[in-house]
């Protein structure tokens with residue numbers, strides 16, 4: 001009989017900490033703790049939030065009578081460590097060091113590996129991350145930016161994108177590794193990737209100014225105007241960064257990062273809200289079109305996922321623009337907690353090889 005594993009799963013986001021308990025692939029407990037901007041603003045660096053988040057996780061387990069001793073492993077969303085191929089990684093010292101300094105930038109997910117390791121090492125069990133945000137499987141041509149000073153980087157939502165790719169393939173009685181998909185994660189940040197036979201061969205960098213605008217970010221901008229803003233003397237580097245990532249996109253145009261607010265505005269007759277939302281659908285569709293070229297038109301499906309995929313109006317606009325390319329399927333929300341459990345389960349059941357985060 002197959003062994004039963006119990007996993008503690010931690011997903012630190014910029015505005016929340018999600019916690020789940022899984023027995024094999026079955027979720028037994030889930031909670032999302034939301035963090036207000038005031039609460040988060042107290043901490044200057046991401047890692048300054050470490051003790052605060054650790055305490056919250058331990059308190060939640062205690063309040064719900066979940067004994068730490070029951071766990072077989074602790075699993076977390078992986079952050080901005082050095083670029084790696086996709087898969088399941090055991091947390092090691094080198095990874096911890098890189099996540100702590102944020103070698104590839106700052107993001108709440110950088111806390112995941114450290115939190116999982118802190119809890120697991122006290123229990124003498126292993127800790128893992130799966131498909132971290134920094135998974136880099138770009139093909140050589142996708143790395144060109146147009147200047148040797150800048151190489152295009154892969155920072156996106158591989159965990160949820162792959163989870164959805166696997167579900168779509170399973171529904172078609174196929175293997176994800178045999179399919180060509182364009183997968184769009186439509187959340188606070190938006191990433192749109194070409195998945196070619198199981199590899200993410202091209203994707204917009206959703207964190208640092210590439211691709212469509214999103215609820216909180218500007219996406220790609222004309223560089224001449226950006227340089228003018230940088231030298232205008234009106235903004236510090238931090239202020240400008242916040243304007244582009246965090247306070248860009250829907251926040252800048254409409255004052256909200258919530259798709260549900262935008263829908264309300266449109267239903268109340270706000271024409272500007274409708275135009276801005278449509279413009280976001282237009283930019284998302286253009287990026288999907290670009291990824292269809294990357295796959296040379298050999299596209300088995302276009303998969304739309306993330307929180308915004310709940311929005312029927314937005315999905316309708318995108319479908320109008322892109323359904324000529326391939327069938328569109330919608331997977332609202334995210335499957336990240338399940339994807340973390342399944343990633344480790346595949347390794348423990350011998351279906352996939354564990355990846356090792358290398359020393360520098």
Ligand SMILES: Nc1ncnc2c1ncn2[C@@H]1O[C@H](COP(=O)(O)OP(=O)(O)OP(=O)(O)O)[C@@H](O)[C@H]1O
Nearest residue numbers: 186187188189215257258259260306307308310311
């Ligand atoms: N029912 C809905 N209708 C419209 N928009 C929605 C709905 N539910 C969630 N959203 C929107 O989805 C977005 C958040 O999506 P999601 O939860 O996938 O992102 P996140 O986890 O906050 O960020 P990221 O995915 O970039 O890490 C927000 O703009 C939110 O308002």
Ligand SMILES: CCCC(=O)O
Nearest residue numbers: 133155156189206207
């Ligand atoms: C770091 C990439 C994920 C995001 O866009 O938030």
